[in-house]
Amino acid sequence: MEAAAILSAVARDAAAGSARPVVIGLCGAQGSGKSTAAARAAERLTAEGLATAVLSLDDLYLTLAERVSLAATVHPLLRTRGVPGTHDVGLGIALLDGLARGGTVRLPRFDKAVDDRAPTDAWPLTPPDLRVLLFEGWCVGAVPQADAALVEPVNALEADEDGDGRWRRYVNDQLAGPYRALFARLDRLVLLRAPDFGVVRGWRIEQEQALRRATGGGMSDAGIDRFIRHYERLTRHILKEMPGRADATIALDPNRTII
Template sequence: MTGSLERLEARVRDWRAREPLVLGLCGAQGSGKSTLAAALAGRLAADGWRVAILSLDDLYLGGEARAALARTIHPLLRTRGVPLTHDVAHGIAVIDAIRAGHSVPLPRFDKARDEPEPAECWPIAPAKLDLLIFEGWCVGARPQGSAALAEPVNTLERDEDPQGCWRHAVDAALAHDYAALFARIDRLVLLAAPGFEIVADWRAEQEETLRRRLIAQGRPTDGLTDRAGVARFVAHYERLTRWILHEMPARADLVLPLDRQRGLSG
């Protein structure tokens, strides 16, 4: 995160003219989005800004809802992550309420349990926010279009989605419901990983950090995965991550290129 916070903070202060400012922060798994968002929020709050953070991950559907998607659309939708596995309508409602100046509960998802947290545990965003940071691995992503989906990008797609049903459904979701959600972003920032190949390493580090925290809290770690599980998990994200790294830099309001240690590379 070396250098990224200072550069991002300077730009956000310049962009403040619109209140509330909805800042989209996109970056591959493990790229440091949550850490950067929290650090930015802390700095600005110290200056009197009213700031809240909404993570796309906290909009994940629970297991039952994803099981229904797996039955009716494609089995790969049982795994959380790609478009279609989020409660997009809820995300839109939260952002619209914040834009209207209201105080609103912010959803939270428990990754260890793979289920949303009970609503009574959600934090409350204060009324009349100055800044909402909306962060997530595919925040602001655009669809690829049918022609780009023909060839599988990895063995997961080749073996488990040979007809392309899963990837076409995901792309269609990006073109419709997710487009409506992402249209509410005022400024888009991309944390650009040096390549998709680093994502599995970053994700494994995340998983280990979460594992240690849960053990320290005396909580179960059954929902976490080993390195082989991580490799399979991130394969679900590969196509769209590669597309974002290719397509988004040309239109993002700010690109923060990262090295393997998550510091600025340029």
């Protein structure tokens, strides 16, 4: 059974008992295939008569100007999009609450080519008969770490550029506050569980190589190494903590095959 089929089954079960659109969270490390699984699940559900839309956590990123401001006032590492604290949580909550009231909403889109939010006229409208929203992202549904876990850096990025722990404490506080309210709106949570953090580099390099073949642009392998260090702490925490409470956990091997 493929990941999309499992995700579809969870969504059908949730939608069967709900008078409003249900929100299914899909969490997975970078390169785990969550975007592909969500798209295929949406196709399946729509074909079965359950109008479905997909929202990526990536599309809730703060604008470039907002992240530049955060970098100047809170911590320079917050200019890089990705970690909690670099998303517009208020926008996410507003659109999920709008769906719960039965209206149509515009789903935001982020243009990674220019590292900024796309114009609102490029945001698609949800169908008026929407029954399922698949909300996918690398830290969707994540919870904060204990304060004691923040003391020691997990990699060179934290040791060299966050020596006082200010960045990682800010990220953790965001999970404990605004993101908790956002993720509380999930009806179900599905985890695509990587075997360990060690495979993420290879998965992410595969993604970037495909991008380079398609567009001629993209990060170098050295750039990817630095980029994924921003995600390492929370990814390791998710892999350890989330399987015990997710509604479904789909374990993957290094080739992304379900085991």
